[in-house]
Amino acid sequence: MSAPRQPWAIKRWDVYAPHYDRWVAFERQRRRSLALADLQPGERVLLDGCGTGLDLPLVPPGLEIDAVDLSTGMLALARCRAAGLNARVQVMDAQSLRFPAHTFDCVVLHLIVAIVPDPLQCLREAVRVLKPGGRVVLFDKFFHGPGKPRLIRRLLNPFLKLAATDLNVPLPRLAAEAGLVIVHEEPAWLRGMFRVVRLEPKTRSSASAE
Numbered sequence: 001m002s003a004p005r006q007p008w009a010i011k012r013w014d015v016y017a018p019h020y021d022r023w024v025a026f027e028r029q030r031r032r033s034l035a036l037a038d039l040q041p042g043e044r045v046l047l048d049g050c051g052t053g054l055d056l057p058l059v060p061p062g063l064e065i066d067a068v069d070l071s072t073g074m075l076a077l078a079r080c081r082a083a084g085l086n087a088r089v090q091v092m093d094a095q096s097l098r099f100p101a102h103t104f105d106c107v108v109l110h111l112i113v114a115i116v117p118d119p120l121q122c123l124r125e126a127v128r129v130l131k132p133g134g135r136v137v138l139f140d141k142f143f144h145g146p147g148k149p150r151l152i153r154r155l156l157n158p159f160l161k162l163a164a165t166d167l168n169v170p171l172p173r174l175a176a177e178a179g180l181v182i183v184h185e186e187p188a189w190l191r192g193m194f195r196v197v198r199l200e201p202k203t204r205s206s207a208s209a210e
């Protein structure tokens with residue numbers, strides 16, 4: 001399936017790249033998400049939509065890392081962070097990954113699902129590239145309530161989407177459609193608007209629940 005065309009959606013990140021690390025840190029939340037991933041030595045991990053690579057120094061040693069993003073500006077900084085690590089950094093669309101099925105033990109989705117034009121396709125691709133026994137960890141903002149988002153969120157959303165991010169991605173529904181089960185979820189920032197989540201492919205989670 002071809003990914004939606006998105007010239008401004010990518011260009012803006014080239015524009016933001018030189019300033020990104022001054023605005024965004026979230027080290028505590030990144031560490032918590034990576035702890036939930038329970039990464040083991042020798043495993044292969046995908047930093048999907050890796051940006052400037054803020055996660056790279058936080059990944060435990062002894063892992064094989066692939067880091068992908070569509071913005072060459074962001075990736076230039078990620079390449080500096082990857083120096084000396086067992087990490088490959090590549091230009092790639094999170095909605096159509098150029099990895100074979102069953103490649104990774106863990107896919108890390110930090111601040112990417114609410115950014116891509118097609119979050120469901122991004123989640124489906126994460127599922128496709130997971131090995132059996134693999135898991136997804138996610139740190140992002142999304143709408144998780146029943147009903148509709150509050151009026152203020154609906155009014156702000158078109159502007160925020162144009163600038164950077166969607167506030168109202170319905171993660172629980174999209175995860176289920178992508179074949180993922182949320183096995184752990186916790187508030188991470190802004191009264192739980194940002195959350196840290198561990199997800200696993202449905203077959204394994206439902207089998208272990210039986």
Ligand SMILES: C[S@@+](CC[C@H](N)C(=O)[O-])C[C@H]1O[C@@H](n2cnc3c(N)ncnc32)[C@H](O)[C@@H]1O
Pocket residue numbers: 009010013024048049050051052053054068069070071074092093094095109110111112115116117
């Ligand atoms: C908010 S930043 C998050 C970066 C990083 N994951 C972090 O936690 O700091 C969003 C990133 O998604 C990237 N991005 C947007 N659309 C993408 C796509 N379709 N495929 C891959 N990366 C994409 C942007 O270039 C940007 O680097």
